[in-house]
């Protein structure tokens with residue numbers, strides 16, 4: 001017998017052990033998210049997937065679905081909170097979409113479009129972050145890191161390598177690579193690693209690819225993220 | 231070296247007038263005049279704060295990002311920077327020769343840019359001054375006034391510009407901040423539908439561009455006293471020249487002539503520009519002053535842009551524009567024309583050339599091709615030059631073995647014209663402002679002279695065609711005597 005909860009009034013079936021976001025996505029309902037990826041253990045850090053469960057704010061990527069839950073997601077209030085989170089992500093890093101090669105394929109940008117974020121609202125931090133171009137095939141542009149840890153999880157859980165790690169705490173948190181020199185070239189990262197594929201924004205980039213895909217043919221040119229996502 | 235009126239002897243005793251257009255990120259220009267008690271002009275300077283730090287900003291960025299990133303330099307002609315940087319980066323990826331499709335798509339983008347920028351400049355920014363007079367009623371002297379009195383002219387201006395923007399959109403992906411040109415080629419060509427969409431209007435556009443040349447010409451003919459002398463000074467001039475001495479705004483070699491039209495240098499490869507051009511820094515402006523090395527900084531300065539290009543080439547490779555070029559040369563009487571307002575006429579000749587070139591490209595099946603990219607042996611230094619709407623644009627980069635830019639040098643069109651613009655406003659100041667009470671109309675004469683060069687600071691003022699500016703007269707003790715404020 002299938003069990004269900006309601007999401008914005010719609011009955012959503014789920015299997016035991018599924019989180020709310022998994023069940024929702026299986027049912028074709030999109031809940032905004034950045035650090036969640038169906039192939040990895042949830043991290044619960046970006047809070048973009050926050051919904052209300054029986055009136056309480058919960059991260060839907062870490063909350064188990066349970067029969068009879070009343071879940072709200074696509075409400076003006078929650079989307080407003082999500083916009084604020086996005087705005088904070090935009091000002092904490094250096095995101096300049098018009099000259100970023102990830103534009104049109106970037107989940108941060110696509111989610112901001114979807115949720116109608118019009119301006120960054122807050123003062124920019126303009127952090128000074130380096131670019132690591134040491135690896136012959138891969139460029140790291142830390143300016144755009146949103147600390148979602150997807151690369152960390154992919155490297156550890158899929159590639160079995162631990163190329164990436166988050167270091168530091170709070171506002172001082174940053175992404176580091178696992179080499180004494182701090183350079184990607186001195187890690188065992190290699191083309192084909194899952195970790196090099198998962199970045200939702202424009203940090204981990206294949207070199208020399210740049211703007212090869214024309215505007216109009218990029219992922220989110222064709223359909224908004226809510227209709228594109230797993 | 232200082233020029234007449236560049237530096238006054240006792241500036242502390244003089245009254246200071248500043249024309250301070252407040253503009254957006256890409257440029258901030260300001261004119262200061264120092265006047266003595268009799269309102270006699272003692273010092274005139276155009277200062278431009280522009281592109282400061284941009285060369286630094288590019289350093290450390292991956293080379294493939296640069297053609298897109300440099301578009302931030304300018305809000306009005308980003309495509310010129312996009313293409314100049316792409317051309318420089320072609321050398322980095324070893325693309326010695328682009329595929330025919332890539333080269334022609336880039337040309338289509340570039341001539342679309344020339345068209346939209348020239349149309350914007352002539353119709354939106356300058357036609358109010360030209361049609362109504364430099365000190366006409368200020369309330370009328372804008373594009374809204376033009377639309378009311380000369381609705382057909384205003385309408386065509388809008389549609390010519392729009393056509394150019396559409397050519398950009400279809401080749402670059404977007405009207406501004408497109409990505410179409412990439413190191414080694416382009417990322418898209420045109421579909422048949424896109425080609426046909428442009429083709430259906432191009433004949434009308436060519437005809438209108440031709441009318442625009444005639445309008446500019448008539449302005450000269452009706453008031454030769456003004457048009458042939460306003461902001462006039464003699465100088466050398468320079469532009470890229472294509473094969474067989476023809477005008478080519480996308481590529482070529484550098485040619486320079488002296489003020490009487492004799493060749494100063496010719497056939498200079500883009501990679502050799504530093505052997506011929508040097509830049510001087512002056513303490514009072516952020517913009518450098520380039521000059522021809524062989525002539526030294528006193529005599530070696532020059533102008534670029536339409537007035538230089540139309541008189542520098544041996545011919546224009548499209549028939550209608552070439553006929554107009556010959557008429558222009560006849561009018562000039564066998565010697566190079568140096569008046570600032572000659573820029574408008576020649577700008578319209580170039581707009582016609584752009585329209586004809588687009589027409590020819592649209593009939594070329596290569597623009598529908600699928601062979602977009604070339605690669606070759608990796609290079610570490612690249613030069614990209616193009617004739618941007620405002621003049622020769624030079625991009626020069628070095629890229630390290632990790633693919634990051636290690637050196638960037640840009641000489642933008644407005645910089646080449648720096649000394650020329652300063653000379654033009656000094657001429658105007660001497661002639662119109664000397665000994666008179668400063669009024670808005672007189673001040674506008676200064677702006678008209680600057681605007682003729684279409685510098686980046688006037689790019690910042692699209693819609694209504696007037697520079698937002700504050701003018702302050704401050705006496706020798708620093709007290710504000712008079713203030714004129716004009717908002718965009």
Ligand code: SF4
Nearest residue numbers: 145146148149151199
């Ligand atoms: S590099 Fe990308 S995947 Fe890794 S933490 Fe930063 S944003 Fe996430």
Ligand code: FES
Nearest residue numbers: 033046047049061
């Ligand atoms: S997606 Fe759930 S917290 Fe990031």
